[in-house]
Amino acid sequence: MSARPNTATVESAAAESADPCCAAPLPVLGRDVTVPLVTGGEVTYAALDYAASAPALQRVWDDVAAYAPYYGSVHRGAGYLSQLSTDLFENSRVAVAEFLDCRPDDQVVFTRSTTDSLNLLAATIPAGCQVFVFETEHHASLLPWRDARVTYLNAPRTPEQAVETLERALADRDPYGPALVCVTGASNVTGELWPVKELAAAAHAHGARIVLDAAQLAPHHPVSVRELDVDWVAFSGHKLYAPFGSGVLAGRADWLQDSEPYLAGGGASRKVARRADGGVDVEWHTTAARHEAGSPNVIGVYSIASACKALTEAGFDSLVARERHLIATVREGLAEVPEVRVLSLFGDDAPRVGVISFVVDGWNSSHFAAALSAEYGIGVRDGLFCAHPLVRTLLGSDPQDPGECGAPEAAPGERSLNAIRVSFGAGTPDEHVERFVRAVKELVRDGAQWKYRTEDGRCVPDRG
Numbered sequence: 430m431s432a433r434p435n436t437a438t439v440e441s442a443a444a445e446s447a448d449p450c451c452a453a454p455l456p457v458l459g460r461d462v463t464v465p466l467v468t469g470g471e472v473t474y475a476a477l478d479y480a481a482s483a484p485a486l487q488r489v490w491d492d493v494a495a496y497a498p499y500y501g502s503v504h505r506g507a508g509y510l511s512q513l514s515t516d517l518f519e520n521s522r523v524a525v526a527e528f529l530d531c532r533p534d535d536q537v538v539f540t541r542s543t544t545d546s547l548n549l550l551a552a553t554i555p556a557g558c559q560v561f562v563f564e565t566e567h568h569a570s571l572l573p574w575r576d577a578r579v580t581y582l583n584a585p586r587t588p589e590q591a592v593e594t595l596e597r598a599l600a601d602r603d604p605y606g607p608a609l610v611c612v613t614g615a616s617n618v619t620g621e622l623w624p625v626k627e628l629a630a631a632a633h634a635h636g637a638r639i640v641l642d643a644a645q646l647a648p649h650h651p652v653s654v655r656e657l658d659v660d661w662v663a664f665s666g667h668k669l670y671a672p673f674g675s676g677v678l679a680g681r682a683d684w685l686q687d688s689e690p691y692l693a694g695g696g697a698s699r700k701v702a703r704r705a706d707g708g709v710d711v712e713w714h715t716t717a718a719r720h721e722a723g724s725p726n727v728i729g730v731y732s733i734a735s736a737c738k739a740l741t742e743a744g745f746d747s748l749v750a751r752e753r754h755l756i757a758t759v760r761e762g763l764a765e766v767p768e769v770r771v772l773s774l775f776g777d778d779a780p781r782v783g784v785i786s787f788v789v790d791g792w793n794s795s796h797f798a799a800a801l802s803a804e805y806g807i808g809v810r811d812g813l814f815c816a817h818p819l820v821r822t823l824l825g826s827d828p829q830d831p832g833e834c835g836a837p838e839a840a841p842g843e844r845s846l847n848a849i850r851v852s853f854g855a856g857t858p859d860e861h862v863e864r865f866v867r868a869v870k871e872l873v874r875d876g877a878q879w880k881y882r883t884e885d886g887r888c889v890p891d892r893g
Contacts (some may be wrong), residue, residue: 529677
């Protein structure tokens, strides 16, 4: 690399050595990691927990490594590295706006995560705003609206029912006050796609705005702010193959500009002056910087931009087609096991991303997930997936039944109020999902080969 690189040099240095054809599956970190089995030996780890955090794309890692020696403070330095980092940071904002097909006046605000993005938006909503949210939402979009009037909507059983439910609720609201609808793009429990465009049309027809939680949608499908006609979209880098703890809130600027900064401090303030009475007067930025106080996470932001470019270059048409093949492999395999019940709101024919949750008759879900890991080297997730009301609805349990995001205090073999979730994406090899299907069939047919016990709320192999 030259002694005086420009931003384009930094962005392209690693890409030159990457596979330009973007053949599926896309190269990700950890694809060759081996893990020990309790039954002896080792096996290549099958990472099937993409819905929690997807592995980093190799392209993203290489781009970040190429930039790292040139890391500097953003917006605050006259030095060359600071200027280069600022350029990289702001170009990343442009890349994200292009990835989301934002409108010309939309702002892209960098946050820590989807949760942080939606809490930021919740802090900017006008006084008296009424928020409408389905009980099916992840807690990140279910819980931030503590200072608003919130109407929680029951879980719909079809996409059409979702639109009808929202329309009825909006028709009954005060038509003169501000209103906001919060909806997921793809469920983090069932993987099912929601009718976002139709929900946005219903919201706007009743004078409401809408924010899209795209945490599970953006890694799997293209998201166009213009086409969907949503007012805001939020997503996380760590689900988009981009580690380092950054997120995005993108959309209309007016509520963001009219509110107090999410965090008060350097970067958010444009001018600060002492008053004669000893206090201070502050003039806040009106750009996205208004809600980006403190030193920005440049590496996290750049990793998101890199992932956006990598997915776009790979082509969502081919990525979606391959993922549909993986989904069919898993669903057809599970359908061959009578003891397995796949959880769904909209039915078997509903379009979905690579997220599938299920329960197994006669098994504690934590026990089953532990056996998949310990005996087959397969990483899945068990619990309520930080979507407690939805999972309870799908399991047909009482809303007051106890349950946690992780495994409950239930011993192997005991019934538990939780499920098993398998999730995958652009970096998943066929062998991983094939091994998963085979493992499910063997565990149901033959039982676990090892004994397990509950330790600190988790089901673990008993090595005693």
